[in-house]
């Protein structure tokens with residue numbers, strides 16, 4: 001039985017660099033996916049490297065001896081388990097081994113294709129979501145409004161209805177993958193040529209392709225169209241809020257579902273009303289006499305003109321609360337209030353008669 005140094009063909013004083021180099025050379029030579037490869041041999045050298053290629057493990061190996069590390073048989077707790085090795089390689093840890101991934105990654109990364117993102121295309125997937133802005137008038141946002149928006153989006157092809165087939169023709173088995181949806185590709189690496197399994201690019205993993213692809217969409221099953229979409233904007237929506245229209249985004253290829261359409265509203269300001277959530281604020285300016293004697297003033301509200309009763313002796317700055325005259329809650333939980341701030345107007349131009357009356361009032365001590 002060889003010890004790990006013999007397996008890798010290095011001396012006990014070999015540096016990590018030399019061990020790595022030796023492993024690469026042997027892995028290259030014996031990789032099982034390679035013509036003339038030798039799986040048993042490859043496992044053996046990989047096991048040796050998983051120990052010697054790690055400073056800590058190497059030290060233990062030197063101290064405790066080969067026997068401790070070679071209780072192989074695949075599944076022993078301390079042994080080298082090839083299945084775990086390959087299965088867990090990508091996840092960054094082994095069960096019992098502490099392996100220096102930077103080193104091993106150099107060697108394995110290339111032929112396992114980790115981190116390349118090129119693991120074959122997915123099957124036909126849902127269409128993309130779309131986003132758009134919609135301008136609303138102040139009152140449209142307060143009370144809700146039905147709108148029609150126009151979007152350019154992909155929809156199911158009008159000729160093939162998303163089947164991607166020219167009408168009257170059928171799907172046939174993909175020649176390239178013989179209906180498996182997967183192909184074996186050769187990959188060139190510094191270790192040589194290896195085989196990898198990929199999703200078939202001709203049929204996108206479906207195993208079947210159109211003999212005669214639709215002449216309008218060229219087999220994609222979708223075409224760009226102008227769509228008019230009705231959208232019901234809920235009462236109480238506020239500036240910057242978004243309505244989601246499920247299934248109104250782009251159609252997916254070959255009959256896959258649509259994505260969603262997100263409509264974000266921009267609400268214009270109002271000249272009289274200021275909105276704070278469901279609360280409306282406005283101001284009213286009244287004559288001095290109204291403040292002193294009391295009276296009634298017409299004021300604008302969201303629901304139209306209303307009459308505000310001013311009690312005698314109302315000070316400037318007083319806030320009147322009109323209950324439930326504010327903005328409807330967007331979730332239907334009632335309406336907010338309307339707060340009206342009362343201001344007293346001080347006249348700058350007055351008639352002679354008015355001046356006389358005010359002089360009298362002044363003499364009265366008012």
Ligand SMILES: [Zn+2]
Nearest residue numbers: 157160214217
């Ligand atoms: Zn078509």
Ligand SMILES: [Zn+2]
Nearest residue numbers: 174177200203
């Ligand atoms: Zn195929």
